[in-house]
Amino acid sequence: MTEETDNGIGGVHIKYLLHCPRQLWLYSRGYRPEQNNSSVAFGEALDATTYTRRRDIDLGEAKIDWVTTGAVVHETKSSRTPSPQHEAQVRHYCLLLARLGVNIARGVVHYPLVRRTTEVAWDAFARAEAEKTEQAAKDVIAADQPAPRLPRSRCRGCSYRDYCWGDL
């Protein structure tokens, strides 16, 4: 059917879920505000956030290293601070790939700006974690109403601010 009722959960969904469930709910309903970070023109932003394209890109971005014993999923982040959200996103890619029959060894998040990497284990526990997160995303999307807004201070930099806070 339509993109919204297709319950495929991609990397963006996981990222939004962990940032703000409300954001995930709105995103899943097809409301995708233009990214207001300056240089990105509207048309381009629109292209890049289109669901299917984005999913391809996300899987594509999680570059994979192949060694004989298993695949290593690499993800590069432009952020300076490692965060549990990034690990969860990588675990989600591992889950999607494992379901496709890929034998996953582990994941690595790269932070080139601070020359750091974070190892993400892939074992039964990690898989259960990833499945739990995926289910949480599905639950948020299936709800009739969006989650309440976060405390304002946590909305900084979110492109949904005009939507969430724009009513007087």
Add this chain to the structure above:
Amino acid sequence: MTAAARTYWLTEPCRIRREDNSIRIERPDQTPIRIPITDIRDLVAFDHVDVNTSVVSLLNRHDITVHLLDHYGNYAGSFTPHEGMSSALALRRQVEVTSDTHLRLTAARDIVATTAANVKWALDTDLLDAPLKRLTEDLPTAGDSNALMGIEGNFRRSSWEVLDTMLPPWLRLNGRTRRPPSNAGNAFISYVNTIVYARMLTALRCTPLHPAIGFLHADTDRRRNTLALDLAEPFKPLFAERLLRRAAAQKTLRQSDFESDVARASLSKGGRKKVAEMLRAELASTVYHRSLKRKVSYEELIHLEALKIVRLCLEGTSYKPFRPWW
């Protein structure tokens, strides 16, 4: 909207051509202007434009609308890219919300009431207190859009009369006329209202909503997007009535800014430039928004209005049309 992209106003006849990823605007007797495609949010053409296929495909790829005004300032149509933002789920809700008679009429009444209050605000006079009171009393009895439009029409007639008392004789409306506007004042109002409508159309195109499924205006209004028409209503007085009053007080407009015939008037080339300039400045002026905790431009207010309908459709929150709070 805070993106870098801007609205470009084409006040003279011109030819638009593509040059790599820029568009080149060629005007008679002037050096062409080049604008990178990523700098454009939309184009408003006050005069004839000439485009070719390669421009159209570039505009389409970048989701840029070209709004076309006719000689008298009426909306002549637009080049609208395919709907990149639309979402089946949001659309389905929009159709449900607008086909629920109760919800639809409630929103339509609120739009009429708010627009009237905004007219009074724009004219800043107590001469409209009585007509406004009558409108407020009559609204609950209106059972359909036609009745609502009738009540609104009564109020509007009073408001044009009051506006006329604030204008020099040559700029007076002497009753509202369109297609074509009969005199300078009417021509000014037509142009400005059309631009406000075009701004709303552009704002709606940044949401998953369909601009043609609305509350107040009849679905059969040909060529027009009823939701954009509805949502533009409360904003029109803020621009049209207010700027006309201001232009009269400051003597910004002159008779030579119009081309007037026996029963028809339109802006002259110079007049179009002036009006585009006034509107551009007004759209960019800002007010402090209490809940966003920052300054927002009038252009952004139009954008926020479109988001209210997204909220109405997705979350079922009630829609309160825009009223100036400052």
